[in-house]
Amino acid sequence: MTHLSPMTLGPAPEYRRLVEEMPIMLWTADAAGRWTHVNGRWTEYTGLIGEAQGFGFEAALHPDDVAPTLEVWTAAIHSGQPYDIEYRLRDTHGQHRWFVVRGRKVSAPGADDVTWVGSCTDIDAQKQAEVAALNAQRAAVRALGLALEVRDGDTGGHTDRVVGQALALGRALGLGAADLEALELGATLHDVGKIGIPDQVLRKPAALDLDERMLIQAHPAQGARFAAALGLLPPAALGVIRHHHERWDGQGYPDELAWDQIPLLARIFAVVDVYDALVSVRPYKAAWTPEQAQAEIERQAGTQFDPQVVRVFLALTSG
Template identity: 60%
Template sequence: MSPDTSLDPLRELHANHVYLRLLDGMPVMLWTADAAGVWQHVNRRWAAYTGLTGASAGFGFEEALHPDDLAPTVACWKRAIARGEDYRVEYRVRRHDGTYRWFLTQGVRVRGAQGQDFAWVGTCTDIEHQKRAEEEALATREAALRALGLTLEARDRETQGHTDRVMTHAARLGAALGLGPEERAALRLGAYLHDLGKVAIPDRVLLKPGRLTPEERREMEVHSAEGERLAGALGFVPPAALQLVRHHHERWDGSGYPDGLAGEEIPPLARIFAVIDVYDALVSERPYKRAWTREEARAELRAQAGRQLDPRVVEAFLGLPGV
């Protein structure tokens, strides 16, 4: 994103030294770009914080971002340019000393006298303390939800270690699929809560030492919708995590429950977690089955790709080291 040298209203403004002194004197990190999204100027606050000047393409924008935040941030920026919409995005910016802090960037369009778009102006506001507080609150909630998951395991009697195993796989698979921070957090919360609805299942069904009858199976299937209801009552679980809880037993071919969704109708996080949940069930011993070997479980996932499971997610999961 090298500066554009064509003559336009923004370039004319930048040629005005009073205008540039005004930008440089602002007490926040500030930048301007032309209508096509090509950066034209960064103020002294940006340069002093990052240690980058106009020598780098895009004034060091991509260079200064945390590697994990680069792809989603650039995607957000490109969507805003394509749609001509103002935007807000959070990402980590590297200081000149190599440390990172969270910033909120807000970009707005600037229109000319005839109503045409000719520039973008953006501010970068330090939100490190706010993000730290959010992360600490999330960690506290996750610890409580893990305890809840372990409590459900104790009642279930046949899934000891299930919560921690699926959490480990969820973290690794989410990273492999390139999920953003918010999606990964929702995946974790949904993984902790996916079996919450089993508290509503009577012991005669949940603890039955054998295969369920069709009637008992219908009773068991209530747990996904009931889990969504109970998780929603907590008040802090994001919609994507609630969708995971409700839909992780849907099947790619539409034969699952509770809503019979098929293919990409199934929410993405539910499709991701379904692969993890099936794999852990296969390699775990149950009263009615032995634990399958790793090779047997991998073969079954391949067989179910395009039937029960999302083929793309199966491929990514099987590519994880140690699976």
């Protein structure tokens, strides 16, 4: 471990002592991003004085936070722009807490090795509260989704299945955390608009007449409006609810969107929703075999479904 040189920021020893004793972590770095100083709070929390590597946080960062943190830091060095990053730091007991680091580029007379100054502030309580609120949101949305499933006459776990399949497909397509979260919420409430459809239409074992089809085709737009009123879902999740019955060829509903006009999350969910419907027993049909359903999904690539999404889906389900 390399001991970092003391910070020479102003001539007054009293100023240096105050920096050392600040209750938050403070640091400085040179123009290349190499640390030149950390104060006592950093050493007290992490047990580290510094690292020979350029950035210095790597040894204490949570492994999942290393890549995104370094990406932001590297961009800041090149641009000179201020930045804030949230990440987890390991303490001397091996436990991780959430911090926000704020870095600013400065010009410090008499301190040629100081180009960046920054602080690390503990925000773990705030992050834990956010996680608890998010978990409560997920639980509420899932409870509503399961209630709708029963209302639809399906107690076979359709909601949990399509959510799990959609997330697996989303990960295989390289979605980030925010998109996966929106996909999960939208998939859970994708049929919330059916709440206003009469039972005799929703569970009808025969073909629907024109008026009944219009009722069914109204449910995505109605569902998006209802879900928006809940105030729980991000716009991308509402897009899943509204557009999961659109078709790649523009012949779907409610907005007759085509190709990449259809939000990607809705294109992803459309495939898994139809697949699960095909392999499930419904009032108007028997269950198809997985092989039959996969063949139908493949046949509809380029007409009903995004071909790229279908390719990845089939690789997951038939691999």
